[in-house]
Amino acid sequence: MRGEDLFNALGKIDEKYIEDAAPKKISFYQRAAFKWAVAAAACVCLVAGGYSVTSALTARDGDLPKIGYSIVIEGMGYEGTDELSMKNSDDINPWNEDVVLETLPVYKNLCYNEGKLSQTYFNVLDLKKQAEDLADKLGMSYGNTQISVSQGEEVYGFSLETEKGTVRAFPKGSNITVRESDFALIEKHMQTACNKSSDNETETGVYTEYSVDGEIFMAKTRSYYKGESIVEDIINFNMQSHYLTESGNYITGSSDNYLNGSEKIGDYPVISLGEAKEKLLRGEHISSAAESYVEGGEITEDVIEKADLIYYTVGNQEYYLPYYRFYVKSYSGDNDIQQYAYFYVCAVVEEYLGEITVFDGSFQ
Amino acid sequence: MKDIDIIKLYFARSEKAIDETDKKYGAYCICIAKNILFNNQDSEECVNDTYLRAWNSIPPKEPHNLRTYLGKITRGLAINRYKLYSAEKRGGSSAELVLSELEGCIPSGMSVEDTLDEKLLIKAVEDFLRRQSTEKRNIFLRRYWYCSSVSDIARDFSMSESKVTSLLYRQRHKLREHLEREEII
Numbered sequence: 001m002r003g004e005d006l007f008n009a010l011g012k013i014d015e016k017y018i019e020d021a022a023p024k025k026i027s028f029y030q031r032a033a034f035k036w037a038v039a040a041a042a043c044v045c046l047v048a049g050g051y052s053v054t055s056a057l058t059a060r061d062g063d064l065p066k067i068g069y070s071i072v073i074e075g076m077g078y079e080g081t082d083e084l085s086m087k088n089s090d091d092i093n094p095w096n097e098d099v100v101l102e103t104l105p106v107y108k109n110l111c112y113n114e115g116k117l118s119q120t121y122f123n124v125l126d127l128k129k130q131a132e133d134l135a136d137k138l139g140m141s142y143g144n145t146q147i148s149v150s151q152g153e154e155v156y157g158f159s160l161e162t163e164k165g166t167v168r169a170f171p172k173g174s175n176i177t178v179r180e181s182d183f184a185l186i187e188k189h190m191q192t193a194c195n196k197s198s199d200n201e202t203e204t205g206v207y208t209e210y211s212v213d214g215e216i217f218m219a220k221t222r223s224y225y226k227g228e229s230i231v232e233d234i235i236n237f238n239m240q241s242h243y244l245t246e247s248g249n250y251i252t253g254s255s256d257n258y259l260n261g262s263e264k265i266g267d268y269p270v271i272s273l274g275e276a277k278e279k280l281l282r283g284e285h286i287s288s289a290a291e292s293y294v295e296g297g298e299i300t301e302d303v304i305e306k307a308d309l310i311y312y313t314v315g316n317q318e319y320y321l322p323y324y325r326f327y328v329k330s331y332s333g334d335n336d337i338q339q340y341a342y343f344y345v346c347a348v349v350e351e352y353l354g355e356i357t358v359f360d361g362s363f364q
Numbered sequence: 365m366k367d368i369d370i371i372k373l374y375f376a377r378s379e380k381a382i383d384e385t386d387k388k389y390g391a392y393c394i395c396i397a398k399n400i401l402f403n404n405q406d407s408e409e410c411v412n413d414t415y416l417r418a419w420n421s422i423p424p425k426e427p428h429n430l431r432t433y434l435g436k437i438t439r440g441l442a443i444n445r446y447k448l449y450s451a452e453k454r455g456g457s458s459a460e461l462v463l464s465e466l467e468g469c470i471p472s473g474m475s476v477e478d479t480l481d482e483k484l485l486i487k488a489v490e491d492f493l494r495r496q497s498t499e500k501r502n503i504f505l506r507r508y509w510y511c512s513s514v515s516d517i518a519r520d521f522s523m524s525e526s527k528v529t530s531l532l533y534r535q536r537h538k539l540r541e542h543l544e545r546e547e548i549i
Binding site: 006 | 392395428429431432433435436439440443462463464465466467468469470482485486489490493498501502503504505506508509510512516520526529530533
């Protein structure tokens with residue numbers, strides 16, 4: 001018996017259950033927008049029932065180019081974590097509260113494709129070549145079984161089946177899935193993806209995510225190559241992280257490379273954590289969580305558990321900008337596991353930021 | 365048009381039956397097909413096949429609930445088409461996730477060759493569903509019957525995605541326990 005037998009049996013259950021569970025609202029335009037949002041995953045995308053946040057960054061002087069960006073935050077459900085995940089994960093973010101930063105780089109994503117999942121800077125043939133080059137470098141022979149990775153009509157990656165496993169290329173990274181016994185290939189892929197060798201130092205941590213029930217939902221290892229400065233470490237951690245996940249006898253090594261197909265706009269002055277916290281307390285934040293989710297109904301010092309600095313990278317982002325991310329205590333479920341909602345404050349100095357307009361979302 | 369009138373058109377062998385079916389239930393069927401196939405063109409072809417299957421089966425069949433009847437056909441055709449594509453290694457469908465999640469309800473020691481009485485399995489699954497609250501049952505079926513994404517379910521039930529994920533995890537676990545208790549697995 002397999003899962004498919006169960007799936008087939010479910011197909012033959014009493015029709016009254018099927019009828020009761022039928023989706024109540026069906027609109028394909030909505031669905032298309034939603035699928036795109038789901039794939040963006042980091043909750044910074046267009047989605048039904050969300051918040052739309054648009055902003056324009058204007059350079060203070062002629063040194064920095066004038067840029068503008070738009071972000072839409074997911075509204076159904078909210079982005080966050082919980083005490084178990086925090087407690088049982090290593091934190092390898094090179095930024096900490098003692099780090100003093102004057103500027104941080106901002107990047108324009110040349111692959112950005114407004115309102116779409118696919119990132120268009122690379123076409124399918126570019127991605128195919130990337131996948132083939134990677135397979136060649138790893139000594140994985142692929143024959144003629146090239147397959148595009150698509151979501152609907154949109155091709156967003158390219159996959160090669162090889163005798164040792166699968167090689168996939170994306171505009172912003174690559175991954176390989178191989179047997180556990182071929183672990184050396186995973187390490188080689190990580191080095192190849194960043195032009196590094198085994199001599200380069202890495203920072204590695206294990207991240208465990210829990211469900212609201214306290215069950216382990218996912219465990220992965222994250223690594224990045226150490227740079228020569230704290231800013232380089234921050235960029236490597238945020239833009240070029242490597243992940244290792246296991247499934248049965250297979251392992252997948254994924255290498256992000258958000259610098260690929262991105263253009264540095266400039267080094268923008270950034271605010272301190274203290275200044276960011278003041279903005280947070282004044283309500284000048286971006287979040288997929290409403291303040292009503294917060295313990296006590298409003299954000300105060302007491303409900304801010306911790307903060308870190310990250311770049312928004314996941315999904316089809318127009319710009320890669322630094323944000324202070326605050327972990328704010330939110331209402332927990334039935335099992336008393338403390339939940340935290342993420343609230344973001346852009347780390348770029350205020351005068352470089354245009355007016356931020358927040359649209360309370362309704363179905364697009 | 366009421367279902368009974370559409371069914372009359374099928375019985376009268378009027379091609380208008382297909383038009384009316386499409387008008388009333390096209391979106392519903394496409395939604396099911398698209399959840400499984402994740403591709404507009406394939407989904408539309410699948411729904412056209414559904415209409416053909418309905419045309420060929422009504423009469424003699426006279427569905428009690430036309431919507432669910434069409435939904436079941438669409439789901440079956442879509443999963444068959446999905447299997448063909450997965451053999452060709454075409455990705456993007458949520459069906460792969462749904463099937464792998466259901467796989468978790470089966471003990472790892474149970475082999476593919478271990479056969480079972482499907483009728484007993486269906487009855488056990490119905491027993492399990494009957495014991496769930498309406499909301500939990502509907503969420504379970506949205507995932508494992510309609511193959512809806514967790515995000516879509518979270519949106520429709522006004523829950524966070526993590527809550528839906530956790531609820532589904534718990535239900536799969538309970539289903540497995542139930543099947544074990546019933547000595548199905």
